[in-house]
Amino acid sequence: MKEGRRYGIIGIAVCLMAAGVWVVGEITGQATSAGVTVAASEAVTTAPLSHQEGQFIPLGQPLRTAPSPRSSRDFDRYYELRAYDGAPPAIPHPVATEQAANDGCSGCHQYGGWAPEFAAEAPRTPHPELSACRQCHVPQRTEELFRSTTWQRRSPPEIHLAALPTSPPPIPHELQMRENCLGCHGASAVPELRTTHPERPGCLQCHVPQAPAGTWSRGGGAP
Amino acid sequence: MDLTRRTMIRGMAAQAAMLMAARLVPGVRFSAIAEARPAALQWKKAPCRFCGTGCGVLVGIEGGRAVAVKGDPDSPVNRGLLCVKGYHVVQALYGEDRLQKALVRRDGKFVEVPIQEALDLVASKMKESIEQRGKDSVAVYGSGQWTIPDGYVASKLVKGCIGTNNLEANARLCMASAVTGFLSSFGLDEPMGCYQDIDHGDTFVLWGNNMAEMHPVLFSRILERKQADPRVRIIDLATRSTRTSLAADRSMLFNPQTDLAIANAICQELIAQDRIDQGFMERFVSIHRGKTDIGYGLEDGFSFSDEATPASFEELVEFLADYTPEAVAELSGISAKDIRYLASLYGDPNRNVVSFWCMGVNQHTRGTWMNNLIYNIHLLVGKISRPGNSPFSLTGQPSACGTVREVGTLTHKLPKGVVMNEEHRQKAADIWQVPVENIQPKPTYHTVEMFRALDRGDITFLWVQVTNPMVTMPKLGRYRSGAEKEGRFLVVSDVYPTPTTDVADVVLPSAMWIEREGFYGNSERRTQHFEQMLEPPGEAMSDTWQLIEVARRLGYEKQFPWSEEEHIESIWNEYRRFHAGPKHEMATYEMLRERPGVMWPCPDGKETLWRYNATYDPACEQGPFDFYGKPDHRAWLWLRPYEVPPEVPDDDYPFWLDTGRVLEHWHTGSMTRRVPILHRAMPKAYAELHPDDAARLGVRHGQRVRLTSRRGALELEASVGGRGNPSPGQVFVPFFDEGFLINELTLDAFCPISKQPDYKKCAVRVEKV
Amino acid sequence: MPILSYLAYPAAGRQAELKHQLNSLPECTVHAPEAGGGEVLVLVTDTPDEKAEKDLRVRLEGIEDLQCLALVFGHRETDGAAVEGEL
Structure with a gap:
């Protein structure tokens, strides 16, 4: 059983308070089946669609969003490819060659979009200025391990921590290497992370980073 | 389920109820919402555990375990970027078979x-x-x-x-050849420059250094530099085509050991093109001749010590006369045109040149000489100890x-x-x-x-x-x-x-x-x-x-x-006494705790970025340059010839064997192989062959081959068109895999000056199994 | 290993006593609202197994100052299982 699914967390509303719902992001699938309204998966469809049969359409500006009915990626898979929230994800698809550090990665990942070759939404890189992709992203050639590990995966950050039901939720993760929000929240994102209002480009105007308590501080200045 | 996670779920449970209460009971407020959440992640600084680049990492600690990593944005080394090993370095702590008793x-x-x-x-x-x-x-x-x-x-x-x-x-x-190279040329160990040379340089010559895989963070810094300035040129000089070769502007493949001749040919051509910085040579450089035909250390008890004889510039010119581009082209396999191009890059007064090297130059039976020769090139044109002009020896550990x-x-x-x-x-x-x-x-x-x-x-x-x-x-x-x-x-x-x-x-x-x-x-x-x-x-x-x-x-x-509590600080303070003085002053314990690393010499709390340059280095007694490591306050240019390696391919063992690393694994893989993503990306060693050789042997990618040297044999899978591509007549095997011990085959010949063995050249036979 | 959270409504004027009584149970964590914030407590229970959970509920029902207990959140370790209906 996948780690993300291991928790059967359900919300039972007392009385008939349908408006007051606690959403636990990582188990949205089960939560839905348990009859709880899940705001996160209700992505608003705005034309035009990013995917069309048989061709790859890179997403330039302006930004569009659309849930992909055929995307193989979901929230669990998103975290499965990462050792921890913020780790560079492994490459989940075959690669053409080992020889170059950037073997046409940017063809699909510079803007993201539907990649018919893999029948998947190609996520958009949040750091297109870095060109040696294979420095950090590696394919997985085997499922096996050399020796087993006692690594404990940290739970993904909690989401929907808005102070009020109508206020924009704060950003629950670090922004380093993820300065471009559309990498994970744009049209090609997994449904749970997709923005509902891509026409508003100034994300940080309303969504503010939530600094963790007890941040390490260096004290003296850097040289 | 671990305690941290339970704590978190309890926190979520409490918050759910608090939010519900807020809806049901008017005016209710819980101050405990923040407290109910699990203890926050704490980030602490460390240098990466793996290679010698020394990237700053921030380690996320939560509940007594390391749970995340990010590049330290304040580190001048990597400025927030890491490689795949660095991003997963903390997982190396958690192999199930950690030795505990x-x-x-x-x-x-x-x-x-x-x-x-x-x-x-x-x-x-x-x-x-x-x-x-x-x-x-x-x-x-x-x-x-x-x-x-x-x-x-x-x-x-x-x-x-x-x-x-x-x-x-x-x-x-x-690293031994790098040390003896520095000591013989400058009298003091370690580079004169720093990584900022990348930001100031526009020409990067990589000598046998697959930087894209072995020093990826520094290579990315070069690539960023290239994006910013179209004049930037990256030249990859190597015996094998790698990711670095593909990312470089020019890839030049030479025959093993002939780097000695190529470096001398560049010097010869610089003189022929009249590109010498005469003023710098006269004031700051002295020329020396060492012993030749110095052996390979194959026998027990071998001993050697070099001897320096002063030489004149005329003797240098005479010595270099053998190394014309045409003569060296024949020996090295690099065209005379390419050698002249290299010389024109080094000699161009409008270019800042950084040379990088690591194991290709150091693991060499003439490793000290190769180090000397790269310094020779930089000294002849005065491109040293200045921002962006730097012969830069990289380390692996x-x-x-x-x-x-x-x-x-x-x-x-x-x-x-x-x-x-x-x-x-x-x-x-x-x-x-x-x-x-x-x-x-x-x-x-x-x-x-x-x-x-x-x-x-x-x-x-x-x-x-x-x-x-x-x-x-x-x-x-x-x-x-x-x-x-x-x-x-x-x-x-x-x-x-x-x-x-x-x-x-x-x-x-x-x-x-x-x-x-x-x-x-x-x-x-x-x-x-x-x-x-x-x-x-x-x-x-x-x-x-x-x-x-x-x-x-x-x-x-x-x-x-010392006591267990304070021994590290006490040891540091005792050790610092050895290096007191402007030429090697080490930072204080307090400074080191605070900063993302401090460069020595650090007299009066100030780092020295470029040594031997009076503008930057307070240890200089004269300007503009003072190579104070040598008694004559000059850098030493050495006459170092090409000499043949101890074992060359013949009819019985017709292939060169080259060994090295891959991006995903570090050293012998005892740590990186226990990191899931790294092992899954690179599960085992292989033997890289050139497609022509593979076709001739009837071997396809993934089929097994047997490599045999005079010392041992090893069977493993062939890689054809895989990660790297050796030149015809060469085979490359990475050494990270304890299941395929390629060093059973290598030769224990070493540089007589540094005593560092040559892992890059010996003769093997390749057979289809 | 169930973790549950409830809203616990005290009998009129008995909030402090209820808080004390709930706090004395080792499986329970109680969060009270800020002063003057209203008559309700948040109760989180963490029990090792189903049986302990049921035993705890019996004990909770025996507390006189507790007027009403409303379940808000349920979590259990086993794969995908929902908290049973009779809870």
């Missing part, structure tokens, strides 16, 4: 014993060996993965207290510079200077509080000779810390059977079982990296502190403390008086 071999089998009992045994065996066969029968072998305090207490114990020079480190196999080179954990070295020098011995004896007679004036065994001595029985007690010689020694078969012989007592301190712990008599579990406090020193003279962030597993103990425990059992309490 000391193991002692009894009747051929390991039994677990309390660590104090194992340390008693180590001390008594050490004593026994010294009593029965003398001080020179015991040896300690470490590596550039030692923290600075590890290496420092090892040196104090072995050289100062026991009184033998039997102290060596894996860095001999990795996280503290090869900090520990092995600066602390001096090599047979001839002391923390300051060499054992042969009476003044240096006196200084060490004063700081260590030992009689000066304790410190022996004669070096004993360099690494290869140390393992030969173990095989012969001249050494009967060997303590190995933080390295894996039973994977890395060349001509491995001999040295493994030597270590297994009756009457040899082998102690191995490590964090995981390895082929070296397999042949040990005692295995000591070590605390790894951020499970203890320490310092590393990287390629650009940057010292980096890391605090203890985690508890080591089981009875694991830092290498520093293991050495201290044994030293005290041997009766050296006076020299090792």
